[in-house]
Amino acid sequence: MNTNSYHTVSLEAYHNTKGVTWPELGIVGILNHGFESLAGHLMPNGQVQSVGGVPFLFPRTDTAAMDLVSCEEQVIQVECQQHYDRLFFLGFCCWGEFEDLIELRYSDGVVERKKFGFFDWHRFYKSDSVEPAWVMPYFCYKDEKVEWETVIYVREVQLDRTRLLHSIQFPDNPYMLIVCATLNILDKNFNISNI
Secondary structure (H helix, E strand, O other): OOOEEEEEEOOHHHOOEOOEEEHHHOEOOOOOOOOEEEEHHHOOOOOEEEEOOEEEEOOOOOOOOOOEEEEEOOEEEOOOOOOOOEEEEEEEEOOOOEEEEEEEEEOOOOEEEEEEEEOEOOOOOOOOOEEEEEEEOOEEEOOEEEOOOEEEEEEEEEOOOOOOEEEEEOOEEEEEEEEEEEEEEEOOOOOHHHO
8 A cells, every 4th residue: 555645756857067078979067167067867767756655856967958956045836735844865975975954844834944964976885864875986077988887866954844835945055956846744544543
């Protein structure tokens, strides 16, 4: 029995970084000052993919368009019509690991600030709130493959399930990159005593 309902959040309107390279298509991305990028053909291309049981809408990577969100205080409008209790992000950091605050705004005007961050994409770490989710055997330097494990992490953020989420504001840290996001709520008919 599936006890969860999910809603993928489209981040396409907020993409501000070309972070994926696809050499066979002549597409070169740049994530940091060292001309490094994710390998496009190792990622789902504009598809919904389940990661740890959570569906995520991955960005299209086979175009020259921007495909990731580099955190620069963007306000992501979600305007939920139902109550969600968790928000999952796939993301990573360049040039180290960073933690900051994400701002959650609810439709009744209440604002919550929660810890938010990821580990470096060239390191394999795990914590209570951040886990490796998508591991790739190499990354791209300009248009060449570099054999070095690359990690995209999943971050879970708890929401106030008694309120309707209106928007999310990312912190101001361009080295913190977001791939995709998904909202989650337990089914209305779910009863933990039935397990």
